[in-house]
Amino acid sequence: MEGRDGVRVSIAELPVAAALDGARTTPTHCPYCALQCGMNIDAAAQNAVTTVTTVTITVSGRDDFPVNEGALCGKGAAAADVLDPAVRLTAPLMRDTKDAPLREVGWDEAFGRVARELGSRPREAVGIFGGGGLTNEKAYLLGKFARAVLRTPNIDYNGRFCMSSAAYAQQRAFGLDRGLPFPVRDLRETGAILLVGANVAETMPPIMRHFAAQREAGGWLAVVDPRRTRTAEQADAHLQPVPGTDLALANGLLHIVIAEGLTDTDYIEARTTGFDEVRRTVATWWPERVERVTGVPAAQLRDTARRLARAAGRVPQESGRGAMIFTARGSEQHSDGAATVSAWINLALALGLPGRARSGYGPLTGQGNGQGGREHGQKADQLPGYRRIDDPAARAHVAAVWGIEPEELPGPGPSATELLALCGSQIDALFVMGSNPVVSAPDAGRVETGLRGLGFLAVADVVLSETAALADVVLPSAQWAEETGTMTNLEGRILLREKAVEPPSAVRTDLEILDGIATRLGRPLVGSVSKGPGIDAEQVFAELGRASAGGPADYAAITHRRLRAGEELYWPCGEETSSGTPRLFAERFPTPDGRARFQPVQYRGAAEEPDDEYPFRLTTGRVLAQYQSGAQTRRVNRLNRAAPRPFVELHPDLAAALAVAEGDAVTVTSRRGVATAPARVSRAIRPDTVFMPFHWPGEGRANAVTNPALDPNSKMPAFKVCAVRVERAVTPEADR
């Protein structure tokens, strides 16, 4: 679909009733992943031959944004296609009874129904499910809506499925969870990179330019992935572990670093605590044992550890240029995901990386606002500014900003998977904003049953997603190009997305939707900040800033005005850090004693290991042309042409054993459910593992099979590995 530099310009012609005179260029950012690539939207009214004005919208990469330097991937380039009224929601929908079809209604009727349904139930029976694509303003207001309007503890979001393991482990080690502790461009300068469970060439292609530049400058890049992905193809080394064994792998690499005397003892002494116990826990993970558990050859383990150490300057007479360790969902979405991230952080600390120039650890955030979305209060255990909801001082601060008493704030609620599991029983009414859990949640069949069992479901979304299709009320939301708001990208940099075009007349912004429901519940959300009718993102952001002030993710000194003026601001950016913090941890860690904390973690195996009945492993992931649950991208023709349907990737040896040929329908069965999709036979995958992308609903829905077992600390589900049976599907043709 695109080369390494991606597509630069893409044009969509849309029949939009726009109040647009002439042409306008708006600098903004992409609606998709956490890179938040800079793009310009050119909107030109094409004039009225008929009564409908056609607007030509041209999306092009912005050269002045250092993350993408003008490049866009196919998804970003096609972003404007989802603005087409033909593929999106353009009016509120409602069904009068559970059996009735959805019909178009006015906003008054829709708001009235939602307010009545949410307001008439006990607060414990009402839940909110948010999304990692929502702007900071929306995430903040959704949290406030739950806590201050509905007064329910039941709020969490799909970011729980993305970043929770990394978030937990970073908090535990560093006292702070910001995706990358440095700007993306720093990675061009480093000597060695270990990229774990990240297929960035398909999930965030524009970042590959930085990895390529790093290698061109003589750097070394290693990829850890059970599949030989497009990313692995471009690396100097590919470690191909059994899915679910990354914790053993990381402990094994640290074992080698210690065994060969490659630790940074001065750094460990001066800047960390807890190394001794970690050294003991990795003592039993000698390379040959790790090889047997992970399937990664001992020689490759040794080579990897040595190269990282050399780049980190741990080899005498060699000045290393620095080393970086990145993780992503492949290593994090496990029932031991948080411990696994801790193991990678332990390795980074032992090599003295965090806080050093051109060095460090960071998780690659996935969703567009996976960073900001986890900071401002849509997470079950959290208040704005990355404050803890069980911290009395945090409660007092936020309650004061909201003009309520601290006691009125609910306490921590259930995590995303737990919240969805309560639907249809303890939770009877659910409001979903910007998420499609019927496709994206683990054990999705059971989630769907739970949502169908609700007394009331309302969904605010851009398109009629599979989840929205189950709702009693569907509220059509404005899209990224049609509203103003801020996003925080994977670097912890706050970005302004400006309104470029008008939304369809019967579509409202998520902020307006929340305000509308709250007003009808008699508790206006933004009375204190709203100027006149409507609700203004800039004012919501100002309130968010006050609520976050003094918290770990302090936004207090950031304004839309500063961002509009082009300032490059990374949080914390508060009273004492008003020019922002591009790089973290140089002097100290934000822990009580200023030191990073090693965390002893042991590999205990996956929640579900293969056995005779379910002898193989399923791992799930993404493809280049689709995004998350596919709600947006499956509605874009050019993306569907590139990736029209799900598939089951399997090794030729397994295919031969099952008598499956390329394209044959294959069923993948777990203890929870079945998915069926055509076979894609490839040597890129281990023979003991099959892979499915999870972007699709229906019979190829990979998440019908996945395991909802949770990490005990982060509550991350085990998306990346479960035990399955793999068979050739019995087709009508085969019966004949």
Add this chain to the structure above:
Amino acid sequence: MNPERATAASAAIDGRTDSRPNSTTDGGICVVGAGLAANLLVRLLLEAEPEARISLFGAEPVPAYNRVLLPDVLAGRSARELVHLPHPAGPRLAVHTGVRVARIDREHRTLITSAGDAVGYSTLVLATGANPVLPPLPGLRDPGRPGRLRAGVHTLRSLADLDRLQAEAPAARRAVVVGGGLLGVQCSRALAALGPGVELIHQGPHLLDHRIDPAAGAILARTLRGHGIEVHTECRARAVTAAGDDLGPGPAGGVRLADGMYLDCDLVLVACGAAPAAGLAEAAGLAVRGGVVVDEYLRSVTDPAIHAIGDCCAPAGSAPAPHLGAWPGLAAPALAQAAYLAEYIADHLADHLAENPAGRAPRYQSPANVVRLGAAGIDVAVLSAAGNPAGAPAQRTVRLADPIAGTYRSVTVGGGRVLGSVLIGDVSAAANLSRLIDRPGPLPADPLDLLTTGPHPAEGAAA
């Protein structure tokens, strides 16, 4: 942890319930031995049942360590600090370091320590490991120092052994290693790197003759010779003598061979395998054949309140305790047994299986044997499937040998699975093969691919 389980566990330990046939009023779990298996067992038990009452007895006067790594430390491949094992922690855990258990009073379910203390148990786990086998070789012990090895004669089993060897080896002029098994081969290489000239004598027809075929053994011997090690096979030691071939007192001065040759040396390393340390069990009347004979739940076949794990146990039906050194590969059964038993005991404590625990618990399944021997310039992997692979139908073996390159690779398949493999010099296939031998997976049509290609194509090849 499930709070119900915790309550049940502590009640059972305190003897407040009598639903468990094995409980006594003061009994907890006693673990004799503090090595790798015991350490993992206790840590896993405490993860499952943090309140469990456990007494752990280690006879050596040092905190628990991992003997698997000792040869690597000797060879300079591993930092010595890495031998220290994690500290288990629990409010009712008592760790007795440097305390030897002298006797088991099975009738009263009580251990008697060498200091005369009595400690009751409801469940006893023997993890006493193994001792080095000392061949009946005249002169091994010093007639001037009754019961003690002659100065300059070493074994390598404990940290104390390592300390002595590390202290003496660099100054030694010439070392003789007796035994061409895993330990002998690995230590020969380590000693050669430390300074002394090394002669390796092995009474079998070729090195590792219990595990590999003559062609493979020849290639391995050639590799060792390339590192300056003299290898003598079909060679028996007749005596260890003091200087001047004298059987009297004094430090080692040479080894006299059965063929009459005399190897002049000042260091002797005896590497003739290890034998399960089952004396305590035998004295208590437990069935011992090689090791403590246990059933499929790792319980002594004589007394179900007593379990055995690690090198000291002999699973019923297994070959009578082979030369089970604690080696990187062979630590796997010890670790698997510890993990299995931790779950078994935790379930038992929680009374999940109170009626008939053994009848409903899963049975212990022994993992495949995977032996890895690594030393600078020497790589060996020997794999054999669990059970009785020799009985599998239609076996097919593919061998690739290149004596000049010093590589030997073979794989045996049958019944759709990998039954065994020997890799010398080039062990790159071991990672894939050891996965396949643990959990049978799809095999390539041509077994040769198992030795040459690995699961994915070479760099740049099209998928």
